[in-house]
Amino acid sequence: MDRRQLLSGGLAAGALAAWPTRVPAQPWSISEQHRKVLAVAADQLERNRARLWRSDVVGIADFALPSSLPRLHFADLERGEVRSFLVAHGKGSDPEHDGFLKTFSNVPNSLATSRGAYVTYEWYKGKYGTSIRLGGVEADNSNALDRAIVLHPAWYANPAMLERWGKLGRSDGCFAMGEADFNEALWHLSGGRLLYADKLGLG
Secondary structure, three states: OOHHHHHHHHHHHHHHHHOOOOOOOOOOOOOHHHHHHHHHHHHHHHHHHHHOOOOOEEEEEEOOOOOOOOOEEEEEOOOOEEEEEOOEOEHHHOOOOOOOOOOOOOOOOOOOOOOEEEEEEEEEEEOOEEEEEEEEOOOOOOOHHHHOOEEEEOHHHOOHHHHHHOOOOOEOOOEEEOOOOHHHHHHHOOOOOEEEEEOOOOO
16 A cells, blocks of 8 residues: 555545534433323323313322422323423411321311312402412312312412422412413413312322
């Protein structure tokens, strides 16, 4: 091999080394938690479809988690996507105020959160500003309207509470979201959609 062949071979090898390696496209995936959320949402949607006006997004509140973690999931069944938010529970469900929901109740004046399926109704102006009425459709939450159990924004559900106390404040049984997050509920969970709450342990 002469000097010219050696140089041309070296240049070719260098060019190959410099050429970017093509990385194969990675398959789109979601977390195991969100996969479980979507499965629960689809199941509850089928159980309650006849009561709903809209079936694109289902709210899933997993009260097995503490209030310091995002546990209100908006499951978009059309896109196969999940977005998660902080949500507070009722005083009567957590009398020690340690951030964990202990019990559910449907009893008036219990100040507790109720489990079960709810239909989201219209917006209205209440104590915390624009809020969403909820209709309980099961024996465990049948008093929701009479108890004024609603979805509303609240300062005590803001992320700043976690920085100071490590947990959110407590509601009177309502689903209270952070003030900045609540617009997501107004746009994507109100108007005849499903909200389902229980101690689900989805992770």
